[in-house]
Every structure is written in C-alpha cells, then in structure tokens.
Amino acid sequence: MAPPSSSKPPAALARAVASKRFNGEHFLQRFYRKYVNFEFVKYLIFDPAALPIVSVFILLAELVLNVLVINRVPYTEIDWKAYMQECEGFLNGTTNYAQLKGDTGPLVYPAAFVYIYSALYYLTSHGQNIRLAQYVFGLIYLLQMWLVLRLYAKSRKVPPYVLVISAFTSYRIHSIYVLRLFNDPVAILFLYAAINLFMDRRWTLGSICFSLGVGCKMNILLFAPALLLFYLINLGLVKTIVQLAVCGMLQLLLGLPFLLTYPWQYIKGSFDLGRVFEHKWTVNYRFLPREYFENKYFHLSLLALHLLLLLVFAKPTILFFKNYTRLRQLQCQFQPQLDQQNKKLKENKNKKAKKSTKIETKPADKQEEQLTAEQEAFLHSFEKGLQKSTGLKGPIKQQQPEKSAQFHSDPDKVSVHFDQCTQLALLPFFLCNFIGVLCARSLHYQFYVWYFHSLPYLTWSTNYSLGLRYLILGLIEFCWNTYPSTHFSSFVLHLTHLILLFGVGRNMFKTLSQSNAIRKQQDLNDVQKQTVNGTTTRGQSKTKKN
Numbered sequence: 001m002a003p004p005s006s007s008k009p010p011a012a013l014a015r016a017v018a019s020k021r022f023n024g025e026h027f028l029q030r031f032y033r034k035y036v037n038f039e040f041v042k043y044l045i046f047d048p049a050a051l052p053i054v055s056v057f058i059l060l061a062e063l064v065l066n067v068l069v070i071n072r073v074p075y076t077e078i079d080w081k082a083y084m085q086e087c088e089g090f091l092n093g094t095t096n097y098a099q100l101k102g103d104t105g106p107l108v109y110p111a112a113f114v115y116i117y118s119a120l121y122y123l124t125s126h127g128q129n130i131r132l133a134q135y136v137f138g139l140i141y142l143l144q145m146w147l148v149l150r151l152y153a154k155s156r157k158v159p160p161y162v163l164v165i166s167a168f169t170s171y172r173i174h175s176i177y178v179l180r181l182f183n184d185p186v187a188i189l190f191l192y193a194a195i196n197l198f199m200d201r202r203w204t205l206g207s208i209c210f211s212l213g214v215g216c217k218m219n220i221l222l223f224a225p226a227l228l229l230f231y232l233i234n235l236g237l238v239k240t241i242v243q244l245a246v247c248g249m250l251q252l253l254l255g256l257p258f259l260l261t262y263p264w265q266y267i268k269g270s271f272d273l274g275r276v277f278e279h280k281w282t283v284n285y286r287f288l289p290r291e292y293f294e295n296k297y298f299h300l301s302l303l304a305l306h307l308l309l310l311l312v313f314a315k316p317t318i319l320f321f322k323n324y325t326r327l328r329q330l331q332c333q334f335q336p337q338l339d340q341q342n343k344k345l346k347e348n349k350n351k352k353a354k355k356s357t358k359i360e361t362k363p364a365d366k367q368e369e370q371l372t373a374e375q376e377a378f379l380h381s382f383e384k385g386l387q388k389s390t391g392l393k394g395p396i397k398q399q400q401p402e403k404s405a406q407f408h409s410d411p412d413k414v415s416v417h418f419d420q421c422t423q424l425a426l427l428p429f430f431l432c433n434f435i436g437v438l439c440a441r442s443l444h445y446q447f448y449v450w451y452f453h454s455l456p457y458l459t460w461s462t463n464y465s466l467g468l469r470y471l472i473l474g475l476i477e478f479c480w481n482t483y484p485s486t487h488f489s490s491f492v493l494h495l496t497h498l499i500l501l502f503g504v505g506r507n508m509f510k511t512l513s514q515s516n517a518i519r520k521q522q523d524l525n526d527v528q529k530q531t532v533n534g535t536t537t538r539g540q541s542k543t544k545k546n
Contacts, residue, residue, distance in 0.1 A: 044160060045159070045160060045161045046159050046160070046161065047159070047160070048152075048153075048155075048156035048157060048158060048159055048160065049156055050160055051149065051152055051153040051156070051160050051163070052153050054160040054163075054164065055146070055149040055150075055153060058145070058149065058163065058164060058167055059142060059145060059146060059149070061168070062141070062142060062145055062167065063138075063142060065168070065174070066138040066141060066142070066174065066177075066178055067138070069174055069175075069178055069179065070131070070134045070135065070138060070178050070179075073175075073179060074179075075130055075131075075134065075179055076175075076179055076180060078104075078180050078182075079102075079104055079180070079181070079182060079183075080127065080130065080133070080180075080181045081102065081103060081127065082102025082103045082104040082105070083102065083117050083127075083181075083183070084102075084117070084121055084126070084127030085101070085102035085103065086100045086101065086102045086107040086114070086117075087114060087117045087118045087120075087121045088121065088126070088127075089101070090114050090118060091118055091121065095257050095258050095261040095262060096261065096262040096265050097258060097262065097265040097266045097268070097269035097270060098262070098265045098269065100114075100269075106269060107269060107270075108269060108270065108272060108275065109183060109216065109217055109218075109270060110214065110215045110216070110217075110218070110251070110254070110255065110270040110271065111215055111251075111254040111255040111257075111258060111266075111270065112212050112214075112215025112216050112254050113183055113186075113215065113216045113217065115254070116183075116186060116216065117183070120133060120136065123136070124136075130181075133181055134178045134179070134181070137177050137178050137181055137185065138177065138178050140177065140185055140186065140189055141174075141177040141178065141185065143189060144185065144188060144189045144192055144453075145167070147189070147192040147193055147195075147196050148192055148453045149163070150196055151192070151195060151196060151199065151422070151426060152456075152457070154199060154419040154420070154422045155419070155420060155422045155423045155426055155457075156419075156420050156423075157423050157426075157457060157460055157461070158456050158457060158460045162456050162460065163456060166455070166456050166473065169477065170452065170477060171481065172445065172448055172477070172480050172481050173448060173449060173452055176445070176446050176448065176449055177449075180446065182446040182449075183216055183217055184217060184219070184446045184447065184449050184450065185449055186216050186217075187213045187214075187216035187217040187219065187220055188213070188220075188449050188450065188453075189213075190209045190210070190212045190213030190216065190220070191209075191210065191213045191220050191223065192453070193209040194206045194207070194209035194210035194213060195426075195429060197209060198227075198230065198425075199419075199422050199425065199426075201234075201328070203231075203235065203239075203243055204243070204246055207243045207246040207247050207250075208246060208247075208250060210223075210227065210247060211246070211247040211248075211250040211251055212250070214247075214251070215250070215251060215254050218271065218273075219436075219447070219450055222432065222433045222435075222436030222437070222450070223429060223432055223433050225310050225432050226317065226428050226429045226431075226432035226433075227429070228240070229314070229317055229318060229321055229428075230321055230425065230428075230429075231243050231244070233318065233321040233322055233325055234321070234325050234328075255270075274299075276294055277441060277442035277444070279293045279294070279442075280484075281442070281444045281445075282442045282443065282444070282485065282490070283442075283443040283444065283445060283447075283479065283480065283485045283489075283490065283493065284440065284442065284443040284485075284490050284493050284494060285441075285442060285490060286484075286485040286486060286487055286489070286490040287487040287490050287491055293442070298441075299441050302439045302440070302441055303439070305439050306435065306436060306439035309435045309438075309439065309501075310432070310435060312505075313428075313431060313432075313435070313505065313508065315512065316428075316508040316509060316511065316512045317428040317431075317432070319511075319512055319515060320424045320425070320427065320428050320508070320511075321424070321425065321428060323421075323424050324421055324422070324424035324425045327418065327421040327424070328418070328421065330418070331418035331421075426457060427457070427458075427461050427504070427508070430451075430454035430457055430458055431458065431504055431508075433450065433451055433454065434451055434454065434458060434497075434500075434501070434504075435501070437450055437451050437497075438497045438498075438501060445480065445483070448480045455473060455476065456473065458500060458504055459472055459473055459500060459503075461503075461504050461507060462500070462503030462504055462506070462507055463503065463506070463507055464503050472496050472499060472500055475492055475493075475496045476493065476496050476497075478492070479492055479493035479496070480493075
C-alpha cells in the first residue's frame with residue numbers, strides 16, 4: 001500500500017521545515033540574549049520586581065535544605081511529648097483544662113491547639129512517629145515561606161538577595177520548625193495566611209485565619225491593635241463589628257466542649273495573661289536578677305510601655321492605612337479600564353495589523369491625576385526607600401519599571417503595580433507586632449518565629465545604610481543563637497531592637513510631617529483660590545452694574 005501523499009508540494013514542505021528551524025533558532029537566540037547575561041542576573045539579585053521568580057528557587061532550595069536537616073541533624077525533644085500527653089487526655093474524654101497536663105506542665109494554649117495537635121497525635125501513631133511529624137512541620141515551613149514571599153513580592157520593598165541570605169542563614173528558625181515541633185510555627189502560619197487574605201480584601205476568610213492563629217497561641221494578639229485600625233479604616237464601624245464577631249464566634253465554637261463543662265478552668269488555663277515565665281529560659285532579660293524578672297510591677301511597667309508605644313505610633317499608622325485604602329479604591333476604579341485596554345491590545349496583535357497600534361495611556365494618566373499631592377508624597381517616600389534598597393540611582397519611576405519590563409513576558413502590556421501600596425499596610429502590621437516583642441516580659445527561643453520573617457521588611461523600612469541594616473539583622477540572629485543566653489546577648493538584643501524601632505519610627509514620622517505640610521499647603525491654596533474667585537466674582541458683578 002502506498003503512503004498517503006502530502007497535500008503540500010516538496011518545495012513548500014522544504015520551506016516549512018526551514019522556517020521552523022529558523023524560528024527555533026530565533027527563539028533560542030532571543031532567550032539567550034534576554035536571560036543569559038549580566039543584566040538579568042543583576043535584575044534577579046537586586047530588583048524587588050524579580051521576587052516572584054526568585055521565590056521559586058528559594059522554595060526549592062528550602063525543600064532540599066529541610067529534608068537534609070531532618071535526616072542529618074538529630075531531633076531534640078522539648079515539648080512534643082508534653083503536647084501529645086495533653087491531647088491524649090482530651091481524646092480520652094477530659095475537658096477540664098486543670099487536668100490536662102504533660103511532663104512540662106499544664107496545658108496553657110487555647111482549643112485550636114488541642115484539635116490540631118490531636119490530629120497530629122493520630123497522624124503520627126500516637127505521637128511515636130516523630131520523623132513523620134518533622135516532615136509535616138517541614139511542609140508547614142514551606143507553606144509559610146510561600147505566604148511570606150508572596151507579601152514581599154506584592155510590596156516590592158526588599159531586594160531578593162536580602163531574603164535569600166535571611167532564609168538560608170538562620171539555623172535557629174529551621175530548628176524551631178523541624179527539630180523542635182513547637183506550636184508557634186502553626187500559629188504564625190495562620191497569621192501570615194490571614195495577612196495575605198486581608199491584602200486580597202477577603203475579609204471574612206482573613207478573620208477566620210486570624211482567629212485560628214489566636215486559637216493556637218495568644219501571641220497572635222500582638223497584631224490585634226493594627227488589625228482593629230485596619231478594619232475600621234477599610235470597612236467602617238458596622239462591618240468591623242461583623243468581622244470582630246466572626247473572630248469571637250469562632251473562638252466560642254472552638255472552645256465549646258470546654259466552656260460547656262469547665263468554663264473557668266478553660267479561660268484561666270488557655271488565656272492566662274498573668275502567667276509567670278521561668279527565668280532560666282529567657283532570651284531578653286538574662287541580665288535581670290530573678291526577683292526583678294518575676295516582679296509584678298516590672299510586668300506592669302512593660303505593659304504600660306507597650307500601650308504608650310502603640311499610642312505614639314497610632315497617628316502615622318492611621319495615616320498609612322488611610323492612604324492604603326485610597327489607593328486600593330483607585331485600583332478598583334481603574335483596573336477594569338487597564339484590563340479592557342490590554343484586551344484591545346491582544347486583539348490587535350492577533351489581527352497582525354499593519355499599522356503600529358497606539359496604546360492609549362488614559363487609565364494610567366487618570367490614575368496620576370486622581371492621586372492627591374499627599375498620596376504622591378507617600379509614593380515618592382516609599383520609592384526613595386526602594387531606590388536605596390536596590391542601589392539604583394535616579395528616579396525610580398523612570399528607571400525601575402523600564403528595567404523590570406525588559407524581562408517581562410509581555411513588555412507591551414499596560415499595567416500599574418497597585419499591589420506596591422501594600423507597603424502602607426504591611427509596615428504598621430509588622431511594627432505593631434515588633435513593639436509587642438520589644439515589650440515582652442520574656443522571650444523564649446521558639447518565640448523568634450514571631451517576628452523573624454518581618455525583620456528584613458522592618459530593617460529596609462529605615463534610612464540606615466546597608467552596612468547598618470546587615471549589622472542589625474546579624475546581631476539579632478547572633479543573640480537568638482546564643483544558648484544559653486548571657487547578660488551580653490540580652491543587652492545587645494534590646495539595643496538592636498531599640499535602634500530598629502528608632503529607624504522605623506523616624507521614617508514614619510518624617511512621612512507624617514511631610515503629609516501634614518502638604519495638607520497645609522493644599523488648604524492654603526484652596527483659601528487663595530476661593531479669595532481670587534470671590535474677588536473676580538465681585539469685580540464682574542460691579543462691571544455688570546456699571
């Protein structure tokens with residue numbers, strides 16, 4: 001049987017094959033010219049816009065690193081057995097928190113902790129399969145890293161190389177997750193899930209995740225003051241009450257088996273704000289004698305300092321959140337126009353029009369026109385910080401987008417990176433938590449995860465030199481890796497915390513003063529315009545009479 005004949009003549013087939021070979025070579029040449037060069041490497045290292053690409057490599061490397069740590073570094077038993085013993089009591093029918101105990105003491109965490117670790121109890125053969133538990137916590141670490149990197153990618157605040165160095169140089173963080181199996185990482189996972197959802201404006205899901213985090217460990221409440229302001233400014237009073245009700249109702253539902261049987265024991269055991277920590281485990285107050293460390297007046301003074309600092313930073317926080325909300329409203333207004341413009345652009349490309357298509361930039365122009373001078377000052381201030389972080393010279397608006405666009409999959413696409421305004425929301429959240437850590441009565445080694453992943457962001461929110469920023473991060477890491485803690489390490493930790501707080505505060509209040517100055521200038525201009533208009537109107541009326 002003869003083979004089927006081709007519909008194309010031999011000459012046409014030859015041309016088609018040659019054309020495919022040429023297109024393949026052309027694609028390889030373009031790929032090589034675009035990505036295999038020093039500029040692209042520099043882009044990946046220094047440009048925050050490259051973080052979505054770099055994040056993939058960070059997560060893959062973290063996967064390998066965590067597997068190596070689990071298999072090569074011996075597991076250290078601290079609280080895992082106690083967690084399992086406490087959950088075993090609950091699974092055996094005990095709902096009295098006063099009777100749920102382990103080798104290290106009574107159960108002191110809310111109900112969500114009990115349910116999560118009860119699931120781990122069954123998953124790990126009654127807590128005996130520790131290796132499997134380590135892999136579960138390795139997965140938790142990777143999931144949290146993805147959530148953290150997603151926030152950093154949205155904000156475009158910190159260069160990728162900083163996050164790479166930070167991720168791979170902290171032995172303490174990796175050990176807390178996969179070698180100690182503490183509940184702090186579980187709580188922080190829910191916290192970062194909540195912040196991501198809030199940035200995506202998925203309020204109810206965010207509130208549920210935040211409440212689950214509090215249900216694992218109460219340190220998540222350190223973010224609560226910032227979250228309350230964020231609710232009020234974005235949603236208004238009525239919807240804020242709804243979200244607070246979501247958080248509260250979830251806590252009631254989780255604690256229902258305990259509240260219906262032994263309510264006082266549950267509240268006293270899981271939400272004990274007056275619990276006294278052991279001096280031997282403290283990281284931040286080793287230099288204090290035990291009698292001062294356990295003194296209730298010392299605790300009250302720290303609480304007063306905490307509240308005072310929150311009040312001091314309340315005004316710039318409100319201003320940041322208000323500008324974030326306004327910019328998000330602009331996004332809702334102009335994003336459909338940008339999408340429509342890109343749709344037209346795609347249609348024109350598909351039609352292969354002979355004349356070059358002129359891309360209308362009206363949405364972007366409108367966006368610029370709609371921004372008030374105050375919002376422009378905010379953007380300019382944050383762009384200057386980004387410029388310092390990346391080491392680029394000249395205006396960010398001119399250099400940064402062009403540099404990023406040449407590595408974009410569709411450089412002709414009309415786009416505005418509205419998500420960069422998340423800088424205005426993330427900084428107050430991270431700062432609120434940092435103030436809580438700064439004023440904590442005691443910090444244990446596992447508490448490092450409370451604020452570790454926000455430290456690069458806070459450090460790059462200062463105007464300090466790059467050398468001082470690296471020194472701050474390095475000294476904090478040194479203090480948390482000093483075991484047992486010493487007078488020197490505790491003192492250095494407090495000193496670096498204060499230096500970091502001062503740097504962030506100076507930047508925020510500088511932005512606040514600039515905003516106030518611009519507002520006063522706007523008010524003055526409005527008064528002058530009204531005066532001129534009034535004078536003109538009176539002159540016109542006199543002319544008409546004459």
